[in-house]
Amino acid sequence: MSRVTLIDLIYLFSATTFVLALKGLGSPKRARLGNMVAAFGMVVAVVATFFRPVDGHAIYHVPLMILGIVIGLVVAVPVARFVKMTAMPQLVAIFNGVGGGAAALVSITEFMHIKASHPATYVALEVLLGVLIGTFSFAGSAISFAKLQELMTGRPVTYPGQQVINGVVGLAALVTIGWVLVSASQTMLWVLLGLSAMLGVLFVLPIGGADVPVLISLLNAFTGVAVAASGFTLGSNLLIVAGTLVGASGLLLTRLMSKAMGRSLPNILFSAFGATVTASGATERADGRSVRSGSPEDIAIMLGFASRVVFIPGYGLAVSQGQHVLRELADLLESKGIEVFYGIHPVAGRMPGHMNVLLAEANVPYEQLVEMDEANTELQTADVALVVGANDTVNPAAVDDKTSPIYGMPIIHADLAENVVFLKRSMRPGFAGIENELLYNPKTTLVFGDAKDTLTKMVAAVKAS
Amino acid sequence: MGNALLQYATVFMLTIFVGVEIIAKVPSILHTPLMSGSNAIHGVILVGSMTILGAATTNAEEILGFLAVILAALNVVGGFVVTDRMLEMFKPKAKTPKAGSTSEVAK
Incomplete structure (x- = not known):
């Protein structure tokens, strides 16, 4: 058995742990164990990757890689460990955002790497989707974080012509995708990156703070899809399985959450819910009824x-x-x-x-x-x-x-x-x-x-x- | 369109069904840990980031790859630790079994 086959088998094992983990998260008793099983599968996959040759040679830049992982550990562990419980939603948002950003970067870099060999159109399409969705998720999560952390108003941000502007930016992104498909232009890939980030921001602005958890769940699913797209580009079953699992279960979870709020998903995403304050905030009302307070x-x-x-x-x-x-x-x-x-x-x-x-x-x-x-x-x-x-x-x-x-x-x-x-x-x-x-x-x-x-x-x- | 793409598409399609199926009956109290747990799982993009950094031959690729590794490592580590911290608090209390009615609590 060649080394690559062995490592791919290890990846298969990791993918299995992810499925088991999600299954485990469905019951309070097994949830914590499930999470640990997935973490174990992840460590195994990362370690195995150090030994997997790429383009027929042993991987380059191992020290740089270790440095990057150490930076991640040093920053994320204390933050995740010691941030107050009330700040949990924004933590999930930000960790989701960086994952989307990573997926977009992986797609772009892979495109730069294989561009010389004139990749097939479908490869370019995978790259473009990875960039679009990953960056969207990154920018959207950043705004969600800002809303939850109260760095900006938690109320929906609306302005005249909002839907039109969003539509125009979305259309521009689609045109750019078409352009890159035809011309394989790397510059336009960066344009797409900018447009996707803008789209992410514009999409999240009109969503009120109370609806942000549902939004994070949706963005989480998007990051999963972006990871799956990167998996297609890199030819990695592990990334495809993990990304798709998160994408599919995340979309379902988003639906379950909006159902629990008694509202439809489009209503949450597009209605700028809570934009107007209809309450007077007074202790006495026009009809003379007042509240009773006690000690x-x-x-x-x-x-x-x-x-x-x-x-x-x-x-x-x-x-x-x-x-x-x-x-x-x-x-x-x-x-x-x-x-x-x-x-x-x-x-x-x-x-x-x-x-x-x-x-x-x-x-x-x-x-x-x-x-x-x-x-x-x-x-x-x-x-x-x-x-x-x-x-x-x-x-x-x-x-x-x-x-x-x-x-x-x-x-x-x-x-x-x-x-x-x-x-x-x-x-x-x-x-x-x-x-x-x-x-x-x-x-x-x-x-x-x-x-x-x-x-x-x-x-x-x-x-x- | 090569066989490889077809194989990836097969995996993709089947995984969609698995993803939907395994969480279809999750109680609402676990929605947040589940969201956070799946957030950690898409951190597997770390493996992809390592792959592109390991293949990088130009400065631009090195910089972007390195950046991707950092972001992905944040995602993985933060994701798992946050989830574990949430789930740590879901321990059932040893003294009262789940099946027990409320009467034994009221003492």
Whole structure:
């Protein structure tokens, strides 16, 4: 068996670990093991690559290669390890972006390398797709990162003629692709790179911060496709399998996520959702109804009389890092014989599953976490629904107001409980920028302030009583 | 159009079905780790980056190849570490089995 065959067999092994890893990620018990299996497969593939001859000679630039990998390790490990949990979505965005960038660079460089031998048209097409999709993903991820990191506004950026401009740039990219196919011009390849980056930026600008997780999932799938395109160019089954796996599963995942938000993918991508703030943000409305606010101590008393409490966490909890105090409160209530559940909306927070990750960090047993449908059943018999930093996911407008932008999104019906308590920083509307009727419901009490501070005061008050 | 292309196209088509099939029933709580995990997997572009750097014969190819290796290494390493960090927190709590009802929690 030749060395190349042996290494290709090793690649086959790695590709298999990737399939097994994705399979493992489908169940909470095997997910972590699955991820490690894929990491192992990746290390094996990278090591094997050092020994695989290219163009009939041993690979050049081994020290440079090792240097590049070491740079990657030195930068990525501390960043990935120590960045705050709330910053997870932007981390995924940026690591996805660099992957797309790498795929585009691989395609370009391979084109420069084989250009002299006049490659077939389909090879050029693979290169062009790799450049287009990879760069698009890179630029799009960079903007998503900026939105999530709040380096720029999280609201959709819109301007007149937006769709037309996007259309023109897209058309220009297609024309450039045609040009390169005919002329094999390397200069035009760089033009395509520029146009793809522009397209990525323009595409992401009108998408609101609340929808960015779905967008990242889509860009993730795009990077997968770009990697698969590079695999075609390089003639690598490993890249084709891994890239296609990510592309296909990523697209499905994107659909599942948008379904969980009760909206269609085109609606998320093109409707500039949340561009206009329809909420007034006032504590009193024109029709004279006003909100009722209470102190943490009032709520502690209310909780003390309850026999069943449902916590409904949202992004505000993540921001204030109040998850540990929330669990402390839950433990306290349980020690008094009060039943406690956490009702988890699938899109609460800034990414699907955000709340699960956050609460798991605080060692909340996952038996106490109930998904939306079950939460709605529990709420029917609950005495208190404690909404901690959530807003849009409990907004009844999604059910009764046909004109509301979030109409049709499944919500947690906090209003089913005897009493509703909102812990809010201010009257500012949620991420979707729409008013929440539930705040004006007579059942509702608002406690203003940072969620963590309020929870700490409530814990103290419950302890004292 | 050579046989090689046909072979790659075959692999591509079949992998699409595998990709869709294996994640069709993922619970929503795992959507984010799954996204992050597949993000790490497309970091396999590192192997492609190494291949082009290993074949580079001009300065331009060397620079672009080196850049690609750095970006891809960031993708791979960051992807796996972030995913592991998320999944670390999904450990089931030893004292309460999954099948157990809520009653045993309330003590």
